[in-house]
Amino acid sequence: MNAIIRLAFIVLTFLLAVFSFVFLLMMVNSDILSQMIIMVTYLREQRTYQIVAIVFWLTVLVLCLAGMVYSILSGRLRRSRIRSSEIGTIDIGVDAIESIALNSAKTAQCGIKAAKAKVSPAKGDKISVLLNTILYSDVEVPAMMAKVQDRVKKDIERYTGIPVARVVVRVSRVEPVAARVER
Numbered sequence: 001m002n003a004i005i006r007l008a009f010i011v012l013t014f015l016l017a018v019f020s021f022v023f024l025l026m027m028v029n030s031d032i033l034s035q036m037i038i039m040v041t042y043l044r045e046q047r048t049y050q051i052v053a054i055v056f057w058l059t060v061l062v063l064c065l066a067g068m069v070y071s072i073l074s075g076r077l078r079r080s081r082i083r084s085s086e087i088g089t090i091d092i093g094v095d096a097i098e099s100i101a102l103n104s105a106k107t108a109q110c111g112i113k114a115a116k117a118k119v120s121p122a123k124g125d126k127i128s129v130l131l132n133t134i135l136y137s138d139v140e141v142p143a144m145m146a147k148v149q150d151r152v153k154k155d156i157e158r159y160t161g162i163p164v165a166r167v168v169v170r171v172s173r174v175e176p177v178a179a180r181v182e183r
Contacts, residue, residue, distance in 0.1 A: 005070055012063045092160050094119050101129050101167075104155040108148050111139030113175060122165035129156065129167045137176045145169045 026033040043049040084090075101117040114134040122128040129152060135141065149167040156164050 008063050009067055015060060097156060100156055100159055101152050104152045105131055105148050108151045110144035110148050111136045126163045126165035128165050131169045132172050133169060134173045134175060135171055137174050141171060
């Protein structure tokens with residue numbers, strides 16, 4: 001999500017929170033409700049305040065509509081990726097791509113204890129894969145994670161036919177290998 005859309009969402013949610021709080025206060029206390037009605041009628045009669053209010057609420061409306069359209073359009077990747085063939089279409093869900101990435105990472109035998117995958121769109125109808133991993137302590141991190149990146153990229157491209165722009169591996173934690181005590 002780019003910075004402008006994120007800022008618009010922050011402003012919109014702040015305004016909605018303030019509006020909800022004032023509305024709750026008006027419902028709880030009838031004096032606040034009557035004072036708000038008097039204030040709104042006073043502002044309605046003032047021409048400059050009326051123009052400011054119209055511009056403000058039009059801006060809020062445009063932000064709401066832009067957020068809704070952006071959410072709908074960016075949500076397309078979360079559903080699926082469609083590949084066409086001569087017989088018909090093949091619909092590959094994002095969850096399936098994430099599962100392929102996780103299986104590839106774990107079967108690479110590179111000391112990964114646990115992992116989570118997230119797939120997002122990239123430029124040129126490609127995808128980007130983010131792997132958050134927890135490693136065992138006896139792992140040579142740079143070499144093994146490069147091996148994981150290569151394996152995940154090749155497996156996704158081989159099994160789905162969808163080109164992978166990049167694979168990012170984040171190591172969030174390194175856990176010690178527990179020593180076994182035999183009796």
